[in-house]
Amino acid sequence: MLGQDPARPAAGQTCSLTVRQLPGPEGSLGQLTGLHPASDRRSSISNQSAVSNRRYATILLVVFALIFAALAIDPVDRFVWALENALVALGMIIFIASHRSFRFSKLSYTLIFLFFCLHEIGSHYTYSLVPYDAWFKAVFGSSFNEIFGWERNHYDRLIHFLFGVLLAYPMREIFHRIAEARGFWGYFLPVCLTMTMSLIYELIEWGAAEVFGGDLGMAYLGTQGDIWDSHKDSLLATIGAVLSMAVALIINLWLQRDFGREWATSLKVKHPEPLGEEAIRKMLDEDKSSKDKPANR
Template sequence: MFTLRQHGFHLSLLVVFALTWGWSAWQPLHPDDWLLENYLVFAALPVILISTHAFPLSKVSYTLITLFMCLHLVGSHYTYAEVPFGFTLQEWIGAERNMYDRLVHFSFGLLLAYPVREILVRMAGLHGFWAYFFPVDMTFALSSIYEIIEWLAARTVSPELGIAYLGSQGDIWDAQKDMLLAGLGSIVAMLVVLALNRWRSANALGDIRNSLSVPAHD
């Protein structure tokens, strides 16, 4: 039975997401690109909401997922190549392009590797080294799948809209760099999780060593 006490935290995240989505939908810089960027949001949100009953995740995972989706909505409002904060990042690091899309791809790994790890640990029973390796592996895989989806979507729309959607800004290696940043973000996330687990339990490193050995009865 639904109670505010049980689901108040989840409702607060949903409100944050809804407000961000409403802002992003209000007079976006390029409405056609906004719609294209939001197709995955429209597909992902029902899955997340339905799964909260069948397979609820931790509050940490839902917070990280919400934060990533909000970052994506900001990109959809302006297009990734024209987000104002991206130009600020460009000035800070002396880059030759708007860096917001690089930030979001890095955040894809940084913020979503933990929810992926939680799912793998609970459903596949992963432990030790494999509970850190496979979230990184999955992040690289999901990032490459997203780049393929971007390519296919860009092919089906007008050239101008496709260029805005890809956000490559003339970089022929844009997709590869995006995948690399997503992977690096996931590695950072898993190192943080490892450090926290090491702090909480002295057996964390021993569990990693044990997971790399072949059982004697195998």
């Protein structure tokens, strides 16, 4: 009949529902309705997030490259600058090589970017000669060192402290997403890794000073006459990491609903069987039984 809605049956007719099978996994909602499942929407959001993160990381990389190039011009000591940037070059290679398999959050990328930028300032001037006190005096008219009664340049101490503050969270992200460190271990292990990396860096400094010796070795070491310099640097890095993890813990305690259960579960014994000689004996027995099976057939 002209003007009748084709989707509606005429008066007196029965209504039947025909289910049209659409392409998709067997038994899926898409077969019945043609709607995308929630997993597809989550996948789409995840892909958009990945693209956004990579774009953000690329922008930070370009900005850092410009800062690096600017501070590479006429540094105070070219050889010290080269030594200071050897680990930076290694870090950049690792980041670029792994960016497809592992992408950090924008927060972690920002923290890493800030640390590298501050490190480049120290590399340009050498850490013991960064004129932060002169900059402070030019802006505020008084000496920053005199306010605190300092007699040495503390820029190196600041960077060691910020190493813990800024890089502990990216370390937490690595432990959380690769090693599945949950609860207590998600906060404890980044502090341990910070201490370990600080120790390794101090050993590298000592090794470089021994190899190169003279003014170059002492400039790279940057102790400024303090025999406990390496100990204080490591302590400051540890304090920074503890503070960073304390902030992360407080935020998660506030926002994460199952925080208490996750924390308690992380401290439970997952594998009651001891290791050591018992584990070795068990592996030997399993190896022996696997070799005996073909002979018994």
